[in-house]
Amino acid sequence: MTVIGTAALHTPIYVRYQSDIENEVTRLSTAIGQISALQRYNPRWLAIQLLEGDSDLLIEVQNTSGGAAVLQMLTDSQARLQAIYNEDIDIILTDQRYRFVNTLVRRVLIRPASQRETLSDRVDKIVTHRLLGIPIFLALMWLVFKLTTDVATPYLEWVDAVISGPLTNQMVVLLRLAGLGDSWVESLVVDGIIAGVGGVLVFVPVLMTLYLSLAILEDSGYMARAAFVMDRLMHILGLHGKSFLPMIVGFGCNVPAIYATRTLETEKDRILTGLLVPFMSCSARLPVYVLLAAIFFPAYSGLVVFGLYILGIVAAIGLGFALKNTLFKTKDRVPFIMELPPYRLPTLRGIWTHMWERTASFIRRAGTVIMATSVLIWLLMAIPTGGDGVFAETELDDSAFATVAGVVAPIFTPLGFGSWEASGALVTGFIAKEVVVSTMSQIYGVAEEEEAAEPTTLVEDLGQVITSFVGATIDTLRAVPLIIGIDLTDAEEEGESTGLMRAAQSSFEASSGGHGALAALAFMVFVLLYTPCVAVIAAARQEFGNRWMWFSVVGQLVIAWVAALLVFQGGRLVGWG
Amino acid sequence: MLQQVLRAFEEAHEPVNLVDLAHKLGIDKPALEGMIAYWVRKGRLKESQADSSCSAECGPTCASRSGPCPFVGKMPRIITLVGTDE
Numbered sequence: 001m002t003v004i005g006t007a008a009l010h011t012p013i014y015v016r017y018q019s020d021i022e023n024e025v026t027r028l029s030t031a032i033g034q035i036s037a038l039q040r041y042n043p044r045w046l047a048i049q050l051l052e053g054d055s056d057l058l059i060e061v062q063n064t065s066g067g068a069a070v071l072q073m074l075t076d077s078q079a080r081l082q083a084i085y086n087e088d089i090d091i092i093l094t095d096q097r098y099r100f101v102n103t104l105v106r107r108v109l110i111r112p113a114s115q116r117e118t119l120s121d122r123v124d125k126i127v128t129h130r131l132l133g134i135p136i137f138l139a140l141m142w143l144v145f146k147l148t149t150d151v152a153t154p155y156l157e158w159v160d161a162v163i164s165g166p167l168t169n170q171m172v173v174l175l176r177l178a179g180l181g182d183s184w185v186e187s188l189v190v191d192g193i194i195a196g197v198g199g200v201l202v203f204v205p206v207l208m209t210l211y212l213s214l215a216i217l218e219d220s221g222y223m224a225r226a227a228f229v230m231d232r233l234m235h236i237l238g239l240h241g242k243s244f245l246p247m248i249v250g251f252g253c254n255v256p257a258i259y260a261t262r263t264l265e266t267e268k269d270r271i272l273t274g275l276l277v278p279f280m281s282c283s284a285r286l287p288v289y290v291l292l293a294a295i296f297f298p299a300y301s302g303l304v305v306f307g308l309y310i311l312g313i314v315a316a317i318g319l320g321f322a323l324k325n326t327l328f329k330t331k332d333r334v335p336f337i338m339e340l341p342p343y344r345l346p347t348l349r350g351i352w353t354h355m356w357e358r359t360a361s362f363i364r365r366a367g368t369v370i371m372a373t374s375v376l377i378w379l380l381m382a383i384p385t386g387g388d389g390v391f392a393e394t395e396l397d398d399s400a401f402a403t404v405a406g407v408v409a410p411i412f413t414p415l416g417f418g419s420w421e422a423s424g425a426l427v428t429g430f431i432a433k434e435v436v437v438s439t440m441s442q443i444y445g446v447a448e449e450e451e452a453a454e455p456t457t458l459v460e461d462l463g464q465v466i467t468s469f470v471g472a473t474i475d476t477l478r479a480v481p482l483i484i485g486i487d488l489t490d491a492e493e494e495g496e497s498t499g500l501m502r503a504a505q506s507s508f509e510a511s512s513g514g515h516g517a518l519a520a521l522a523f524m525v526f527v528l529l530y531t532p533c534v535a536v537i538a539a540a541r542q543e544f545g546n547r548w549m550w551f552s553v554v555g556q557l558v559i560a561w562v563a564a565l566l567v568f569q570g571g572r573l574v575g576w577g
Numbered sequence: 578m579l580q581q582v583l584r585a586f587e588e589a590h591e592p593v594n595l596v597d598l599a600h601k602l603g604i605d606k607p608a609l610e611g612m613i614a615y616w617v618r619k620g621r622l623k624e625s626q627a628d629s630s631c632s633a634e635c636g637p638t639c640a641s642r643s644g645p646c647p648f649v650g651k652m653p654r655i656i657t658l659v660g661t662d663e
Binding site: 245 | 579589591592593594595596598604608613615623625646648652654655657
């Protein structure tokens with residue numbers, strides 16, 4: 001911008017309003033100028049302030065001798081101007097001041113013919129493009145899940161090997177030193193706590209990768225763009241565009257996403273969005289997908305996980321569309337303006353902070369909620385309800401856990417996973433979704449006992465931990481090109497399936513009549529769509545009341561059951577799995 | 578000019594980016610911000626930018642009860658026309 005020239009200002013510049021306003025201002029100024037008590041004010045300025053309705057000055061004039069006449073003139077002026085403009089006078093005056101400034105600026109500044117676009121604007125033209133915006137969002141999501149499944153797998157296997165190997169070995173040694181070897185205490189520690197908590201901690205690398213990716217997307221400013229393009233889609237479908245902002249939070253955890261619905265203005269919008277939030281697949285569900293995808297779809301695990309996340313979004317939007325045209329009918333909405341934050345290069349510190357805070361939260365849950373649940377499940381698995389078993393030495397099928405879980409198992413028979421193992425895992429999943437994995441680890445880990453390894457010393461174990469970590473790091477680096485389809489891993493180095501994986505596979509095959517992969521897919525769809533956890537239920541109850549909480553819980557169970565049925569039975573009909 | 582801003586809200590058929598609106602109206606973004614702030618004071622527009630935050634009572638299974646929720650995020654600033662969401 002260039003200033004054409006400067007002129008010495010010998011006289012003040014007044015904002016000139018339209019003639020009818022100027023007439024009223026002149027009339028009022030003249031009257032004000034005749035009142036001595038108001039001499040300290042510029043009459044024109046005071047006239048304009050009174051027209052704008054300045055409350056302090058109105059009171060002052062009212063209390064001034066002769067002010068009543070001025071106020072009467074003011075009332076008449078306002079009535080005349082109101083009749084002309086049909087708008088508040090202060091709005092008219094402010095609008096004309098803006099016009100004056102705009103005109104002045106245009107006269108004294110030269111702007112380039114085309115405004116230079118910032119890099120941020122150029123990127124936004126592509127990222128928020130009407131046609132490209134959503135495919136770009138989907139591509140980035142696919143990339144995130146490819147990273148979490150392919151690139152994090154070596155570290156997942158390393159953690160699994162450390163927990164099931166050196167950690168378990170040394171714990172058994174310690175317990176035997178304490179005289180508790182081969183006792184129920186050893187069973188509690190190894191088959192309960194280590195199996196349950198360890199079964200979840202194995203997924204720490206996967207979740208760290210997910211949180212790393214989300215942190216990069218959030219800190220760079222892209223997530224706001226993602227919400228923007230999805231809001232546009234939702235608006236086209238007749239849903240409230242602002243709903244997707246809380247829903248994006250649900251990718252991390254559904255609980256703050258429920259509370260984020262407070263940003264919506266009306267109760268109807270808040271409740272509707274609150275009903276949709278649980279379908280956004282939170283990070284706690286990821287370990288379930290990764291485990292079962294690795295067992296049943298090893299070559300396509302990233303695609304399967306990506307597909308489940310997309311299914312959740314589609315389910316949310318589809319349900320929102322249905323509810324909006326039935327229970328939540330509203331009049332047409334006017335869209336909104338969103339300020340997209342500027343793009344930023346994420347800092348290493350910022351990314352690390354976000355990633356670590358969320359990972360630490362996950363680990364804390366493993367050490368508290370999941371540990372407590374693992375102990376309870378171990379206890380139920382240790383109590384015999386049939387057969388000749390004794391406490392802590394009973395067959396799983398004769399345990400209290402199997403008996404209780406078996407009560408609800410028939411409900412899932414049409415879905416292909418009508419076994420007490422699967423139903424038990426789903427029931428415990430109400431506590432927290434990670435508990436599904438820890439329960440499965442406990443059930444299938446005990447069911448298929450691995451052959452006892454050669455006894456090792458602490459030094460040997462520590463050495464193994466370090467060398468296997470180095471190996472995992474190398475494998476991770478070699479796995480990065482997998483994202484673009486370049487496979488640098490050796491085929492013969494692919495991990496063997498563990499006892500847990502074999503046990504899970506045979507369980508699903510048995511319950512589904514030989515359609516294990518389909519049943520596992522149906523199971524994952526059920527996990528995606530049914531009630532997230534008790535914390536979400538509590539949040540929904542607090543925000544929306546008991547009635548809508550129950551509507552949400554029952555609705556999610558029904559939708560999950562129907563969707564899983566469609567996957568399993570539909571897949572069988574077309575010959576899949 | 579002020580009325581142009583309100584009309585832009587009423588005539589938009591989909592969510593609009595603030596920068597795009599400034600370009601469309603031929604107004605500098607700071608000037609547009611001033612006009613939006615004026616309409617917010619007049620109660621014709623409403624601005625919202627909240628943190629998605631957990632209540633302290635989000636349940637016994639939330640591991641963040643003793644500290645801030647790590648999944649909280651600052652939401653983008655949104656401006657809506659008042660009286661259109663019923």
